[in-house]
Amino acid sequence: MPAEHDTRPLGRSGIHVLPLGIGTNKWRRADRGAALETYRTIHDAGPSMIDTAESYFSERVVGDCLRTGPTRAVIASKFLPLPGRTSPRRLIRALDGSLARLGLETIDLYYVHYPLPLIDLAMFAEGLVEAVKSGRARAVGVANFNADQMRRIADHLARASIPLAANQVNYSLLRRAAETNGVLDACRELDVALVAYFPLASGRLTQASNSMVTKALLMCLADIARAHDVSISQVALNWLLARDSHVIPIPGATKPDHARANLDALGWRLSETEFDAIDRASAKDET
Ligand SMILES: NC(=O)c1ccc[n+]([C@@H]2O[C@H](COP(=O)([O-])OP(=O)(O)OC[C@H]3O[C@@H](n4cnc5c(N)ncnc54)[C@H](OP(=O)(O)O)[C@@H]3O)[C@@H](O)[C@H]2O)c1
DSSP: OOOTTOOEEOTTSSOEEOSOOEEOTTOOGGGHHHHHHHHHHHHHHSSOEEEOOTTSTHHHHHHHHHTTSOOOSEEEEEEOOBTTBOSHHHHHHHHHHHHHHHTOSSEEEEEEOSOOTTOOHHHHHHHHHHHHHTTSEEEEEEESOOHHHHHHHHHHHHHTTOOEEEEEEEOBTTBOHHHHSSHHHHHHHHTOEEEEESTTGGGGGGSSOOTTSOHHHHHHHHHHHHHHTOOHHHHHHHHHHHHOTTEEEOOBOSSHHHHHHHHGGGSOOOOHHHHHHHHHHHHTTOO
16 A cells, blocks of 8 residues: 555645546446445545546446545546537536535536537636636646647636646557657646546556457566566556656546555556566557
8 A cells, every 4th residue: 555645746736646546437326335445445545536527427426435424535527518518607517516416515626528629728717717716626627638738728727826737638558649749748847747547448458368458568567567466457557657757547446456456556666677668568559
């Protein structure tokens, strides 16, 4: 389990979280017992980020978990922009809906789920500013924004003295576009957290054999996993953590054992040689 002090900042928001959070988009009410146990596992580890969205059914399940008592977890949810649903007023109304489902007065981090073509980013920025100024959100972020969109929305927010806390993008050993499309560089330059979704490539990086991953990468991960007496998924998560201190992966887990195992990826480090070997082996797998 990680040490309490081992946290990463959500940009310049003043909020610190454990370097690994959890994605909940598969949490279901039917599995309430498992969701609650998974939540307790995460909660007991420290200030973990729990990721949900108004478009996930899990927002209600996370709300059920939060109603069991005071929490140390850091809660993040997302506004779903749709054509005709982009105004600052609609964003605030959506946030009020999320807060009600979660049973919170203030959310720690509120994202815009993705940019919409032809919609002025100033519209979203205005809504996010109002979310913070009204006390509904402690910090704000975006998801699936490219580097240019990130810089533009960060500029808008800066005019109201609000930092962009995070950009949540698809990032794993099988999807390394953030390293070459400017998003990771922009996160470093603007001091914004890169929250990595699909960090286990939707489960493809959890199995010793998978037809969608090259043998070279799987063998490399398996050899390193054996040397540290850990699992392949722990090696894959550890690599993302070592890649850059702005990266905060949010592996999805519906099983408490998976959540526990993922947190254990925090208790050790890859050597530089191991990091480089994975780097080389994964280059061939990129999509
Ligand atoms: N912003 C966006 O546009 C966006 C888009 C997609 C997803 N997301 C967020 O990102 C989160 C992560 O995505 P994801 O859950 O689809 O993909 P993922 O994290 O890459 O993979 C999750 C899969 O890996 C399994 N798993 C997790 N830990 C494991 C372990 N230690 N050992 C073996 N298997 C393990 C899970 O199984 P179990 O479920 O059985 O535990 C699940 O099948 C989502 O929950 C969501 O919050 C955001």
